[in-house]
Amino acid sequence: MTVSTPSPRLAPAPRASSRFEVLDQLEAEAIHIIREVVAEFERPVLLFSGGKDSVLVLHLARKAFWPGRVPFPVLHVDTGHNFPEVLAFRDETVARLGIRLEVARVQDYLDDGRLQERADGTRNPLQTQPLLDAIAAGRHDAVFGGARRDEDKARAKERILSLRDEFGQWDPRNQRPELWSLYNGRHTPGQHVRAFPISNWTELDVWRYLERERIELPPLYFAHEREVFRRDGMWRAVGEHSLPRPDESVERRTVRYRTVGDMSCTGAVESVAADLAAVTAEVAASTLTERGATRADDRISEAAMEDRKKDGYF
Amino acid sequence: MSTLLRFATAGSVDDGKSTLVGRLLHDAKAILADQFAQIESASRARGFGGDAGGFDFALLTDGLRAEREQGITIDVAYRYFATDRRSFILADCPGHVQYTRNMVTGATTADVVVVLVDARKGVLEQTRRHLAVVRLLRVPHVVVAVNKIDLLGYDPEPFARVAEEVAAVADELGLDGVHVVPVSALAGDNVVERSPRTPWYAGPALLELLETLPSAEELAASAEDGGEPFRLDVQLVLRPQGALAPELAAVPGAEAEYRDYRAFAGRITSGTVRTGDLVEVLPAGILTTVVGIDTADGPLAEARAPRSVALRLADEVDAARGAVIAAADASPAPVRELEAELFQLDARPLVAGARVLVKAGTATVPALVAEITGRRDLDTLRTAPADRLETNDIGRAVIRLGAALPIEEYEASRGAGGFLVIHQQDGATLAAGTRSTG
Numbered sequence: 156m157t158v159s160t161p162s163p164r165l166a167p168a169p170r171a172s173s174r175f176e177v178l179d180q181l182e183a184e185a186i187h188i189i190r191e192v193v194a195e196f197e198r199p200v201l202l203f204s205g206g207k208d209s210v211l212v213l214h215l216a217r218k219a220f221w222p223g224r225v226p227f228p229v230l231h232v233d234t235g236h237n238f239p240e241v242l243a244f245r246d247e248t249v250a251r252l253g254i255r256l257e258v259a260r261v262q263d264y265l266d267d268g269r270l271q272e273r274a275d276g277t278r279n280p281l282q283t284q285p286l287l288d289a290i291a292a293g294r295h296d297a298v299f300g301g302a303r304r305d306e307d308k309a310r311a312k313e314r315i316l317s318l319r320d321e322f323g324q325w326d327p328r329n330q331r332p333e334l335w336s337l338y339n340g341r342h343t344p345g346q347h348v349r350a351f352p353i354s355n356w357t358e359l360d361v362w363r364y365l366e367r368e369r370i371e372l373p374p375l376y377f378a379h380e381r382e383v384f385r386r387d388g389m390w391r392a393v394g395e396h397s398l399p400r401p402d403e404s405v406e407r408r409t410v411r412y413r414t415v416g417d418m419s420c421t422g423a424v425e426s427v428a429a430d431l432a433a434v435t436a437e438v439a440a441s442t443l444t445e446r447g448a449t450r451a452d453d454r455i456s457e458a459a460m461e462d463r464k465k466d467g468y469f
Numbered sequence: 470m471s472t473l474l475r476f477a478t479a480g481s482v483d484d485g486k487s488t489l490v491g492r493l494l495h496d497a498k499a500i501l502a503d504q505f506a507q508i509e510s511a512s513r514a515r516g517f518g519g520d521a522g523g524f525d526f527a528l529l530t531d532g533l534r535a536e537r538e539q540g541i542t543i544d545v546a547y548r549y550f551a552t553d554r555r556s557f558i559l560a561d562c563p564g565h566v567q568y569t570r571n572m573v574t575g576a577t578t579a580d581v582v583v584v585l586v587d588a589r590k591g592v593l594e595q596t597r598r599h600l601a602v603v604r605l606l607r608v609p610h611v612v613v614a615v616n617k618i619d620l621l622g623y624d625p626e627p628f629a630r631v632a633e634e635v636a637a638v639a640d641e642l643g644l645d646g647v648h649v650v651p652v653s654a655l656a657g658d659n660v661v662e663r664s665p666r667t668p669w670y671a672g673p674a675l676l677e678l679l680e681t682l683p684s685a686e687e688l689a690a691s692a693e694d695g696g697e698p699f700r701l702d703v704q705l706v707l708r709p710q711g712a713l714a715p716e717l718a719a720v721p722g723a724e725a726e727y728r729d730y731r732a733f734a735g736r737i738t739s740g741t742v743r744t745g746d747l748v749e750v751l752p753a754g755i756l757t758t759v760v761g762i763d764t765a766d767g768p769l770a771e772a773r774a775p776r777s778v779a780l781r782l783a784d785e786v787d788a789a790r791g792a793v794i795a796a797a798d799a800s801p802a803p804v805r806e807l808e809a810e811l812f813q814l815d816a817r818p819l820v821a822g823a824r825v826l827v828k829a830g831t832a833t834v835p836a837l838v839a840e841i842t843g844r845r846d847l848d849t850l851r852t853a854p855a856d857r858l859e860t861n862d863i864g865r866a867v868i869r870l871g872a873a874l875p876i877e878e879y880e881a882s883r884g885a886g887g888f889l890v891i892h893q894q895d896g897a898t899l900a901a902g903t904r905s906t907g
């Protein structure tokens with residue numbers, strides 16, 4: 156049966172160039188990975204925070220299944236310290252795309268005593284238990300994440316399909332070899348797989364692609380005026396969960412975020428980049444990595460990320 | 470906008486591989502200020518470079534705690550950098566014998582493998598092994614970086630000797646187009662820029678080579694005979710009725726237009742497809758015509774590997790995941806039994822009679838290792854009789870498949886000639902296989 160040429164498109168405009176550029180290669184690879192996981196697993200889910208990397212994976216998933224809808228739900232681990240603008244963006248996005256949202260709340264665990272607040276106030280490391288419980292409750296055998304290998308030395312070693320045991324633990328010394336583009340997702344009951352379709356993208360690739368595809372992001376990523384104070388060499392937003400100490404003075408500055416995580420440990424950078432093109436140009440010229448510039452939790456030790464990953468973190 | 474090159478580095482322990490990678494990243498200005506500061510302070514804390522302090526480049530890629538503590542590399546580390554001409558994905562592969570499987574991992578996707586050799590030691594067993602793997606996995610280009618020339622006072626003689634040894638090994642293995650570059654990773658000679666201290670070497674620096682060697686994708690695109698024939702391994706069938714993308718469902722008439730929509734989604738494995746092309750759907754063996762090449766960005770008149778697309782066919786075809794759509798005039802014959810080269814990766818030996826799974830393309834079928842016909846001597850690549858393959862062995866076997874699969878000769882297709890041998894119960898990847906009828 157012949158079907159007439161579909162007219163509506165997902166992307167704003169077709170590109171004239173027939174050259175297969177870096178971004179085309181990365182896109183083709185990511186779509187292939189997403190389709191593989193959906194084809195081979197029963198109940199995949201995408202970790203979706205509203206941050207740019209998870210927004211990108213969701214966009215790629217839409218492309219992978221076009222003209223159908225994205226065939227899996229998204230899961231957000233809410234630390235309780237999220238930026239309200241990002242939560243609003245998250246809700247608006249899933250509503251627009253008709254996708255089911257599952258939320259695991261760190262606050263619930265603090266309220267009933269399963270977890271305790273850390274002395275330093277950061278809740279990022281507290282996400283692991285609610286995440287693993289949500290994976291088990293949803294019986295998810297595959298969990299998509301927007302992690303990239305250029306983010307961190309430990310992530311640089313992780314496979315695209317990463318096998319986790321029932322404790323979510325990553326065993327870096329016993330990883331499956333990944334050959335050609337044949338992904339082996341076989342697992343035993345209790346195990347699940349973390350799938351990272353944008354493993355091979357750099358921060359700059361992400362921004363270039365977001366700009367090329369005109370993908371919507373939470374407003375935090377663009378320059379805006381905000382009450383901030385200086386801590387650990389970063390600008391921290393003043394908010395309900397992020398208050399200055401007496402010796403820290405509050406100023407009004409034009410800033411933007413390079414990553415949007417937990418408010419208690421994510422810093423802003425001074426910037427006037429107000430749109431995707433300006434941000435992309437700024438990232439291209441940056442002399443700091445995004446985590447070095449904006450994540451207090453990764454400055455703790457050389458192995459901060461490795462330790463969290465081994466415990467089941469992303 | 471630039472093109473992409475995937476390359477892997479390999480070498481024996483202490484050849485200075487991590488140092489070379491660190492040097493390459495540093496001199497190509499791919500290390501950002503906070504990474505530099507972190508490594509500088511870690512180098513100092515470890516006493517690297519004595520009182521004067523120094524910069525231990527190896528700390529850049531040794532990402533795991535155990536690696537930093539033992540000063541070794543355990544697992545493939547991926548690094549990313551770009552110059553004005555190209556973007557690079559680098560798989561930094563460990564050199565220890567027990568981690569040869571990581572070298573195999575890096576080599577299956579690499580456009581170029583950079584093999585490190587210590588100028589003082591010359592070609593070692595590990596070097597030969599790595600070159601043999603590169604040959605068997607058909608990596609398009611090899612660069613042998615002869616390192617530590619600074620320790621030999623930039624003397625041209627040792628380099629010339631190593632270059633001769635390399636040429637002899639390449640000859641034995643049947644390896645074409647090997648480039649040999651004298652470098653000092655520590656001092657930076659011929660890594661990013663040509664060194665004034667090696668006037669006796671007229672060739673390009675390592676980075677120049679990496680910027681100019683054509684990738685597998687570029688080689689395929691420019692092949693004069695049109696390159697490999699079209700093939701797409703079907704990942705899944707897109708049938709969105711009742712579940713159209715919301716932005717599409719909002720378009721008047723779309724529900725009716727897409728009611729019977731059915732397309733075969735996959736990433737083109739090789740070659741080029743155009744609308745109107747006659748194709749064969751395997752293993753069913755049905756001939757039909759491509760009427761649409763769909764993407765979310767709109768339909769294409771033509772697409773080539775490695776693009777991800779969805780194909781609409783003229784006839785109603787009973788095909789699902791695992792099917793292959795191939796050019797009708799060059800479609801591969803599905804086989805029930807094949808001769809293969811096996812790269813044994815798992816710690817458990819593989820023996821004749823083993824019941825396993827084989828994953829090729831998007832199909833996974835039960836399989837039987839009917840016979841192990843020999844093990845390769847990696848010094849000569851010659852095969853000697855053997856009845857089992859131990860970890861890191863490369864050997865030959867006859868494999869019987871539970872269902873016919875259109876696996877191609879690896880010499881003819883790097884994308885469609887490789888497969889995984891998987892443990893039936895625990896799902897471990899036991900071996901990498903390439904079809905090669907000997």
